[in-house]
Amino acid sequence: MFRFILGRLLQGLLVLFALYTITFFLAKAMPGEPFTTEKNVSETTKQYLRKLYGLDKPLPAQYIIYPSKIITDRDFGVSTSKGRPVRDIIAQSFPVSLILGLGAMSFAIGIGIPIGIISAVRKNSWVDWSLMAVAMVGICVPAFTIGPLLQILIAANVPGLKVAGWGNPLDFLLPAFTLGLVSAAYLARLTRGGVLEILSQDFIRTAHAKGLSPTRVILKHGLRGGLLPSVAYLGPAFAAMISGSFIVETIFQVPGMGQHFVNAAISRDEFLLMGVALFFGFLIIMMNLISDILTGILDPRVRIGKAAQ
Amino acid sequence: MSYISKKTVKKHLFGILIIFSLGGCGGETAVDQATRDGILIIGNTSEPKGLDPHIVSGVLESNIIGSLFEGLVVQHPSQEGVALPGVAEKWYPSNPDRPDEWIFELRKDAKWSDGEPLTAEDFLFAFRRILTPELASDYAFMLFYIRDAEPFHKSQRAYLIFRNDESFPVKWESLKKVDFGPNEKADKKTFNRKGLDHLTAKELETLQATPSHFNWPESVAVEIRELIVSKSLEFAKSGRDLWELINFGATAPNAHTLKVKLNAPLPFLAEITKHYTWFPVPKHVVLEHGTIGERFTDWTKPANLVGNGAFKLKSWRFNDHIEVERNPNYWDADNVGIYGIRYLPISNLFTEDRMFYDGLLHITYTLAPELIEYSRTHYPEFVRNELYLGTYFIRTNVTREPFTDPRVRLAFSMALDQEAIIDNVLQGGQKPAGGLVPPFGGYPTSSAVKFDPVAAQKLLAEAGYPGGKGLPDIEFLTTDKESSKATAEAMQAIWKKHLGANIKIKQMEWTSYITNMFDKNYDLAAGGWIGDYMDPLTFLDMWMKDAGNNRTGWSSETFEKLLAEAGQTSDPQARYALLAKAESLFLNERPILPLYWYTRNYLIHPDVKGWDPLLLDNHPYKFLKLQRDTGAMEN
Numbered sequence: 001m002f003r004f005i006l007g008r009l010l011q012g013l014l015v016l017f018a019l020y021t022i023t024f025f026l027a028k029a030m031p032g033e034p035f036t037t038e039k040n041v042s043e044t045t046k047q048y049l050r051k052l053y054g055l056d057k058p059l060p061a062q063y064i065i066y067p068s069k070i071i072t073d074r075d076f077g078v079s080t081s082k083g084r085p086v087r088d089i090i091a092q093s094f095p096v097s098l099i100l101g102l103g104a105m106s107f108a109i110g111i112g113i114p115i116g117i118i119s120a121v122r123k124n125s126w127v128d129w130s131l132m133a134v135a136m137v138g139i140c141v142p143a144f145t146i147g148p149l150l151q152i153l154i155a156a157n158v159p160g161l162k163v164a165g166w167g168n169p170l171d172f173l174l175p176a177f178t179l180g181l182v183s184a185a186y187l188a189r190l191t192r193g194g195v196l197e198i199l200s201q202d203f204i205r206t207a208h209a210k211g212l213s214p215t216r217v218i219l220k221h222g223l224r225g226g227l228l229p230s231v232a233y234l235g236p237a238f239a240a241m242i243s244g245s246f247i248v249e250t251i252f253q254v255p256g257m258g259q260h261f262v263n264a265a266i267s268r269d270e271f272l273l274m275g276v277a278l279f280f281g282f283l284i285i286m287m288n289l290i291s292d293i294l295t296g297i298l299d300p301r302v303r304i305g306k307a308a309q
Numbered sequence: 310m311s312y313i314s315k316k317t318v319k320k321h322l323f324g325i326l327i328i329f330s331l332g333g334c335g336g337e338t339a340v341d342q343a344t345r346d347g348i349l350i351i352g353n354t355s356e357p358k359g360l361d362p363h364i365v366s367g368v369l370e371s372n373i374i375g376s377l378f379e380g381l382v383v384q385h386p387s388q389e390g391v392a393l394p395g396v397a398e399k400w401y402p403s404n405p406d407r408p409d410e411w412i413f414e415l416r417k418d419a420k421w422s423d424g425e426p427l428t429a430e431d432f433l434f435a436f437r438r439i440l441t442p443e444l445a446s447d448y449a450f451m452l453f454y455i456r457d458a459e460p461f462h463k464s465q466r467a468y469l470i471f472r473n474d475e476s477f478p479v480k481w482e483s484l485k486k487v488d489f490g491p492n493e494k495a496d497k498k499t500f501n502r503k504g505l506d507h508l509t510a511k512e513l514e515t516l517q518a519t520p521s522h523f524n525w526p527e528s529v530a531v532e533i534r535e536l537i538v539s540k541s542l543e544f545a546k547s548g549r550d551l552w553e554l555i556n557f558g559a560t561a562p563n564a565h566t567l568k569v570k571l572n573a574p575l576p577f578l579a580e581i582t583k584h585y586t587w588f589p590v591p592k593h594v595v596l597e598h599g600t601i602g603e604r605f606t607d608w609t610k611p612a613n614l615v616g617n618g619a620f621k622l623k624s625w626r627f628n629d630h631i632e633v634e635r636n637p638n639y640w641d642a643d644n645v646g647i648y649g650i651r652y653l654p655i656s657n658l659f660t661e662d663r664m665f666y667d668g669l670l671h672i673t674y675t676l677a678p679e680l681i682e683y684s685r686t687h688y689p690e691f692v693r694n695e696l697y698l699g700t701y702f703i704r705t706n707v708t709r710e711p712f713t714d715p716r717v718r719l720a721f722s723m724a725l726d727q728e729a730i731i732d733n734v735l736q737g738g739q740k741p742a743g744g745l746v747p748p749f750g751g752y753p754t755s756s757a758v759k760f761d762p763v764a765a766q767k768l769l770a771e772a773g774y775p776g777g778k779g780l781p782d783i784e785f786l787t788t789d790k791e792s793s794k795a796t797a798e799a800m801q802a803i804w805k806k807h808l809g810a811n812i813k814i815k816q817m818e819w820t821s822y823i824t825n826m827f828d829k830n831y832d833l834a835a836g837g838w839i840g841d842y843m844d845p846l847t848f849l850d851m852w853m854k855d856a857g858n859n860r861t862g863w864s865s866e867t868f869e870k871l872l873a874e875a876g877q878t879s880d881p882q883a884r885y886a887l888l889a890k891a892e893s894l895f896l897n898e899r900p901i902l903p904l905y906w907y908t909r910n911y912l913i914h915p916d917v918k919g920w921d922p923l924l925l926d927n928h929p930y931k932f933l934k935l936q937r938d939t940g941a942m943e944n
Contacts, residue, residue, distance in 0.1 A: 032820035036827070037366065041447050041857065043491040044463050047507065048445035052604055078605060083359040084627075092627040151663050162339075163667040164660045165653075166629055250657040253664070255628035259656075268820050 005289065012285035017067075019281040020274065024063055027270040034080035034268040053080060053271075066274065076278075077271030081263065086275035089260065093244070094279070096166065097256035101242030103176030108183035108237075113230065115184075116191025120226070121218060123196060131188065138185030147178045147251035164253035175252040179245055183237050187230050195226030228299055235291025239283040243276075338668025344916040344935045347648035348632075352661045352674040356628045356654045360609045362585040363439040366447040368839075368926075369674075371585050373652055376633050376930050377616035378588040381413050381432075381567070382579045386932040387921035390750050390843045392579040393929075396427060396589065396617065397567070400579055407879050409574040413567040420638045421591045422621040429561035434592040434601070436559050437552065443602035451586040451841065454578070456558030456570045461551055465489060466506040469554040470540050479533060486526040499524055505537070510545035513538060573876045576884070580842045583927065591615045619645045619931040628654055646919070646934040665691075665912045671935075672917060676910040678737055678792055684912065691912045694738040695922040698747055698840035699907035700848065701739075703785075703800070703833050704826070707900050708862035711780055712832065715898050716772040721833075722758060722902040723765035724807040725800065730904065734799045735792075737910050742903035745892055746845040749924055751881070753889050757896040758903050762807040769808055777809020786831040789818045793835060826860050834860075839907070843925065845888045846872075852895060863900035914938075 035041060035049045050056040054065060069075040076086035115135065119128040151174070155163040160170055198204065199222050207217045244258025257276060264272040343350050357370040362378055365371070381400065385391035392400075398416045402408035419427040436455065439446045440462040453459040460469055467489055471477045488501040495501035500508055500516060500523045508516065516522050517538055525534050558570035571578070581587065591608075594615045599606030607613055611625045619641070620633035634649040635642065653670065655661040658677035665673050666688070676684060676692065684692045705712040705721070712718055727741035740747075744755025766776070774780045785801065787793040794816060801812040812833075817825065826834050838858075840847040850856060850872060854864035868891050875887035896903075913920060915938035920928055 030820070032824035036820050036823050037447060038823065038858070042450070042463060043493065044442060044504075044507070045445045045447065045449070047491045047503070048442055052443075052445060081358065082356065083364065083605075089627070148659065148663075151660075156663075156667055159336075162669060163663045164655070165664065165669060251660055253653070253655050253657070253660055255626065259628075266818055266820065 076275040081267035097244035104180030107180030112184035112187025115188040120195035239287040457555040513542040720769040739905035786834040
């Protein structure tokens, strides 16, 4: 187990390095520079700005300086568009996204998995079809439609709920629901598929034959294997949810991390861009690792010890 | 990940836990409560880049800085172009016939929010700081009216060394073509790229040893080259600051008097000092956290920020809100009408408008064009449509066919059916632009730009393109906003209909769009300009040959002569007449095609009293009042 985790962590480092390289060169390939503005900024001023941010150095030097500063000083550079350290920006926005992501995740699991199980148990009945139809809608309708609809139909009419803003505990309900909806729909379909596959296997028939109650068969034996596809999906999905969503954040005015991915690219803020990309990469790697470990625990067929060799 | 405070995480988790213990709360909206508390809640589009008046350059930052700092004079709450006393009690030119030197008498009771006295020294420090090249302020050029501000900010070392040196053998003007400043296009291996004035002592020594590192224009004699290099080296080695070489225009005869000597007469200097680039910064606080030229210091952090405005910083949650509260040390604290302002960085227009209708905001930053009609029908009492000091226009690239020919430019301008675009596409009550400078004050507004498709077709035929025959495909550069696309498509159809021109729309995200415009990589490009201060010059001087925002390739010596002449004219009416003549010349050549004069559409709650239309939208917050307007928002 230890060797497996160590191996995956080393792999993760390589992935992060590749991610950094790609982001760095893509950022450099974009036309314009962070100091391109409408204002009448003189060449002299631009020269001083480049020097200030270390952008006057040759490309190979810049390529090496950024990661070394992260390693030695945990310094992710200063955002050119926000005028403050990237580290502070992530430190301020990530907790918000984490809360929102956890809420979205709870919605997704709390709605998606029960729907999936019910659909599987009532296979090919009207219950199954209608639930799956709803799930399909959930997958297809984008957040920028659901969000405003929730604002207009629910927030504007339910006392205590605000259309947007972040400060009161209730503020998190609608954005979390919007963010979690797509995942809930995916989870419902994945769970249905997974559970159905398991329910058709011999050991389930044996369990039934031995006289176990149907609930026990489904929840104990069916679900254990049936959840595997969902668990594999949840790792990266969770990482995506807690690193924020540009759309949900701008619709509901949530001070999370998602908007920085888009805004940093638009404003050529390469330090912020690389900072959030690396942070997101790190989250994905960790979540994938956790989901792999969980899969191992759920599914005895996956021999973690062997996989590492 | 350890830098994410555990406390913050815990705080938020706790929040979730208590969600379910809260019941629904009734009736009163956030705005109702805020009105009672005297707190104005206002939409402000985005998170500010900072609160240092010398580093930011945007409107949204200026909205916040206007509450935290105060300049020499203050904008009148309802009268355009009228200045009320700010830090200065009185201001007047030394010689009223030639207003190129101004005296500002500062009030003796002016204080910083930490209680320290505010003196003329703070202004001098602020001026020097924004001009310090290392600070790299985007907006330093707003102070270039002051004598010697420009050569100092641009680090014109050689010029400053030799300008008073009578033994220097040639006229300085003859060295115009030398790369004293940075030259982007120069060979990377030469010092031209960095510019002679920016070379360090070590680099100058290298240059002395190997003169081929720097390309001089042929016309400059070798002994002059050597003289410039050796004197520059001598200065660089001495470790002196360029500040010592200049005769800076701003001085402080005593602690409460500020004297500003300008390059030329400027009857409207007070108007310019309303801009935040002219605001004082607290010398004692700035220097406590760093040096004068240091950009990233902690002096504007919430715990350290000290200002002199009617308000001071109360709380700042990144991307969530900034709140300011009354500053008890403000000289006019007794007359401040509200208790605080809460700025919300709401970037999504629809979200902002929905928040307004949900009772979460007193004033929106803007009203989404798609919601103007809806708002006018359902909430007419909240909708405001006001003229704004800005012009929307289309740049032509006069270095590329077919726009090298002024007749083609005129034809394209005359074929633009401004009213049809405003009524059917923009729908924001904009005004068809008759010229470049929007209407204001005593300036004679131009009406040269008119829709006349017949004359346009005639001109196009004269230029050799009858009915559009022979016109190449024309690339129209615009931004990636949905509204930009709609406007561009309308113009595309109009030019096709009236001129038979084939327009290809090229939408680009903001920075690419700007970059392409800078590089003159376009035929037509959408653009606009918002005035920095109340004077036609803010719209005219950008079309001079070397102005950074020209980007059309157009220039005219007569135009620049007229501007220079206006610059030396003290009488306001005579000066306006000269500027109007320059504008008329510009419009005859029409390097840009004016489309409309901006309006601002926004929503405002009737509880807000004293928010009157202002062309620059620079409302002085201290005059505002919040009073419950019964009957509002009941529908």
